[in-house]
Amino acid sequence: MRLKRTSLYxxxxxxxxxxxxxxxxxxxxxxxxxxxxxxxxxxxxxxxxYNAVRFHRPENKYVLIRVNGSTTVYxxxxxxxxxxxxxxxxxxxxxxxxxxxxxxxxxxxxxxxxAGIEEGSTDFWCNIESFPGVLRASExxxxxxxxxxxxxxxxxxxxxxxxxxxxxxxxxxxxxNAVLLACRSAGIDALDAVFSDINDLxxxxxxxxxxxxxxxxxxxxxxxxxxxxxxxxFTPNAKELRxxxxxxxxxxxxxxxxxxxxxxxxxxxxxxxxxxxxxxxEQARAAGLDVDTEG
Amino acid sequence: xxxxxxxxxxxxxxxxxxxxxxxxSKGRVTNMEIKTTxxxxxxxxxxxxxxxxxxxGITIDLxxxxxxxxxxxxxxxxxxxxxxxxxxxAVVEVVDKGAFDCVIRSRLQAAVCRAGETRFDWEGEDRx
Numbered sequence: 001m002r003l004k005r006t007s008l009y010x011x012x013x014x015x016x017x018x019x020x021x022x023x024x025x026x027x028x029x030x031x032x033x034x035x036x037x038x039x040x041x042x043x044x045x046x047x048x049x050y051n052a053v054r055f056h057r058p059e060n061k062y063v064l065i066r067v068n069g070s071t072t073v074y075x076x077x078x079x080x081x082x083x084x085x086x087x088x089x090x091x092x093x094x095x096x097x098x099x100x101x102x103x104x105x106x107x108x109x110x111x112x113x114x115a116g117i118e119e120g121s122t123d124f125w126c127n128i129e130s131f132p133g134v135l136r137a138s139e140x141x142x143x144x145x146x147x148x149x150x151x152x153x154x155x156x157x158x159x160x161x162x163x164x165x166x167x168x169x170x171x172x173x174x175x176x177n178a179v180l181l182a183c184r185s186a187g188i189d190a191l192d193a194v195f196s197d198i199n200d201l202x203x204x205x206x207x208x209x210x211x212x213x214x215x216x217x218x219x220x221x222x223x224x225x226x227x228x229x230x231x232x233x234f235t236p237n238a239k240e241l242r243x244x245x246x247x248x249x250x251x252x253x254x255x256x257x258x259x260x261x262x263x264x265x266x267x268x269x270x271x272x273x274x275x276x277x278x279x280x281x282e283q284a285r286a287a288g289l290d291v292d293t294e295g
Numbered sequence: 296x297x298x299x300x301x302x303x304x305x306x307x308x309x310x311x312x313x314x315x316x317x318x319x320s321k322g323r324v325t326n327m328e329i330k331t332t333x334x335x336x337x338x339x340x341x342x343x344x345x346x347x348x349x350x351x352g353i354t355i356d357l358x359x360x361x362x363x364x365x366x367x368x369x370x371x372x373x374x375x376x377x378x379x380x381x382x383x384x385a386v387v388e389v390v391d392k393g394a395f396d397c398v399i400r401s402r403l404q405a406a407v408c409r410a411g412e413t414r415f416d417w418e419g420e421d422r423x
Contacts, residue, residue: 015339016340016341016342043335043408043409044335044336047404047415048405051400080417
């Protein structure tokens with residue numbers, strides 16, 4: 001299992017930020033060519049991100065490049081650079097339909113063929129950040145084998161809804177569920193939206209715990225100080241780990257004794273509980289926790 | 296401690312330029328023409344400001360506070376990048392602020408494209 005608890009956006013126009021980002025604890029780095037890059041710097045940022053990812057790629061990080069959207073004049077050139085840079089995935093902003101993803105996939109396939117890169121090897125994360133995107137989240141998630149995750153973007157979404165963005169997040173509750181269900185249905189990862197107030201770490205913690213309880217796999221962050229809070233929320237704690245270990249031990253014991261059903265503390269252990277326990281153990285191992293000791 | 300900043304200029308590839316021009320006349324090589332002045336980068340830490348202007352042969356003006364340790368390596372990156380982009384005539388001014396090779400390379404590529412008034416040749420990148 002590869003953890004995707006935190007995805008840190010780093011501007012593609014700042015070499016110093018790009019270098020510093022390698023030394024933080026985020027699981028994923030997203031080199032950004034979109035919102036954080038001014039129109040005058042799009043060409044220079046594109047080449048900077050290409051060279052950084054292709055020739056100076058950070059180790060032990062899941063590397064993404066966020067390109068500009070399909071309605072902009074920048075996307076074609078961005079894709080030429082991003083595919084050739086060979087990141088783990090390209091993050092596509094403001095996806096609103098499965099057809100849109102398929103059209104981009106065809107362009108990427110043409111670039112892969114031209115560049116001698118294995119066709120189909122470039123993965124996508126699709127940002128869902130408008131009401132059409134939310135309404136078609138399932139279609140987008142299942143549109144192409146390249147799609148490996150959906151990521152909710154709350155700021156643009158609430159603007160498109162004419163909603164007010166609040167810390168409680170009630171206005172994006174439906175969207176969170178729609179994205180999550182689409183991801184689970186397609187068997188891909190679900191990434192929660194940015195918590196914008198970088199000075200409110202308590203608020204961030206509560207927001208992240210909500211997302212984790214809902215089922216999300218990780219969250220996008222915009223500042224390094226948010227990383228440890230989000231990582232902690234998406235890492236199993238000692239109590240969860242202990243319980244998961246006991247569930248799996250009871251299952252093993254049941255198999256050894258050829259029991260059809262097993263229980264723990266008087267509670268029947270069913271298949272979903274077993275799967276949840278496996279997931280927690282895998283997450284803990286991926287996070288570097290000593291599973292045997294904790295268990 | 297005062298950091299000593301050194302600037303030096305090198306002229307390079309006059310002979311190579313003549314040879315390539317001869318090949319160009321036979322249609323086998325198309326050089327990148329530097330038409331105007333183009334710049335890319337910043338003066339911030341870990342970055343470089345690179346300006347490319349029309350010239351005769353290759354002239355590099357390198358200003359870096361790590362020139363003693365990395366001057367030769369930086370020059371090598373510049374010359375290799377110019378060669379890859381088929382630039383035979385240009386004045387290249389580099390103000391380095393401790394940039395990694397990949398940053399120097401990308402800033403120079405962007406400056407050359409701006410000075411050549413052209414887009415980056417991605418298919419050329421595939422042939423390397």
